Amino acid sequence: MNIFEAENLYFLGPEGTYAHSAMQKFVKNLDIKVKNIIPVYPITAVFKAIEKDKNAIAVLPIENSIEGIVRETIDNLVKLEDKAFKIVAETVIPINHCLMSKATDKADIKEVISHAQALGQCAGYLCKNFPNVRITPASSTSEAAKSLQDKDETHAAIAAEVAANLYGLNILDRNINDVLDNKTRFILLARGERPATGYDKTSIFFSVNNEPGALFNVLSIFNMYKINMLFIDSRPSRKKMGEYNFSIDLEGHQTDAKVEAALNLAAEYTGNLIITGSYPRFKD
């Protein structure tokens, strides 16, 4: 069975956001074949959808370079009752806000609409280029772009390029966020496993007791096997006082001899060690 074929593909909605771009990139690069592509909001609802749907794949955000890890995704992934669901791919989408409008000339713009966070991220650009326009917050960048359909040419929205395509708007300026190098990493979930490619990572989740040395013992295993850590996140477990949960990405595939041996040993020093996926690393 091809893990990239399914009846339904769910992605974090609404349409026209950066998750939509990530989904399109996965579909193209991995030659994904699905009958239906369905935006779902919020993250937890995407997981509810795939738990009920035996013939599904899903696209979700896992980490943003400014905002940090998306724990709602990891929490739900770890709790999935259907353990066949794994991370099978990752991709990175640059957060490049665009100014878009029915107008073709920036001089026509009297009002700019977007999500408050995107407006904040483009405050410098707006002050410099549109010192006198009205600024109006919307519930999402995509919703701002959509709302232009009922508005005249004096209105513009700040949103992802994919939203301009979706709602037939002209892009007046690209990459207008003041903080550049804002990126979001997305994962693809499917029932199945990816074979080793030689440039892979393995995502794991486990808990240890909160006592000096508990995490250190686990990390010393990876160190002894000369396995590099690519990512680590920690926080208190909400199940038990003094217990900590960790999400770690390791270099290498779970079928590599040293990764396999290290994970077997680590299982002795952790509670509830789960491999959430072993898959090719993103390459620019």
Next chain:
Amino acid sequence: MNIFEAENLYFLGPEGTYAHSAMQKFVKNLDIKVKNIIPVYPITAVFKAIEKDKNAIAVLPIENSIEGIVRETIDNLVKLEDKAFKIVAETVIPINHCLMSKATDKADIKEVISHAQALGQCAGYLCKNFPNVRITPASSTSEAAKSLQDKDETHAAIAAEVAANLYGLNILDRNINDVLDNKTRFILLARGERPATGYDKTSIFFSVNNEPGALFNVLSIFNMYKINMLFIDSRPSRKKMGEYNFSIDLEGHQTDAKVEAALNLAAEYTGNLIITGSYPRFKD
């Protein structure tokens, strides 16, 4: 000089959000004395305000139990040119969404307004209690509450309790989020240092080269000194390929002999080790 006295206190705005509650809690518990209390949005703008204002303190979110670490806060904290600014306190605010309205009877409600994320977090409650109302997204929970001022008694908002107080609304239901135990940790920034209390933490930031053992060497120092880690976050540095940044919270105060010795040794194995604060740990 009392570090809890200043001309201006800046907090992450708008008014009526959970950052507002955190600010009020700090003011009360630490007996903060300021002339002006100023909401600023977004996080980066709060840092710009305190860099320019020599007589200021600030309240910012640092970590959410669902969303993860707030890297925008850490990034700005590390980049602050005025190194006298430190984390001097932390507090934890439960994210308890309330349903509020001019109405006093839930049976009158025909439309519920809130931020899309809050609507998502209360989807189960809304389906069960208001299966037929209209759901309308707003740019923030606080904005939703504020908008009720111009609306009749058939409208309700989902927001923080502080927003109901701010806009004179009745609370019809408390704690309506489907996922309970959603909390945000906030920090107080001021120019100065806190003395040791016997129940402290020390927040540090550093970079290491991305090679097997680099982080492990640093963590082995804390292990040898029997210092527990309370929190760890990692990610690629955006300055240099193959360089990783770490944020770690250690148990203990920077003036504790073993913490001081460990940090001195750790400085030899890291690039750019910064102590972002040493302050009392939050107690429930």
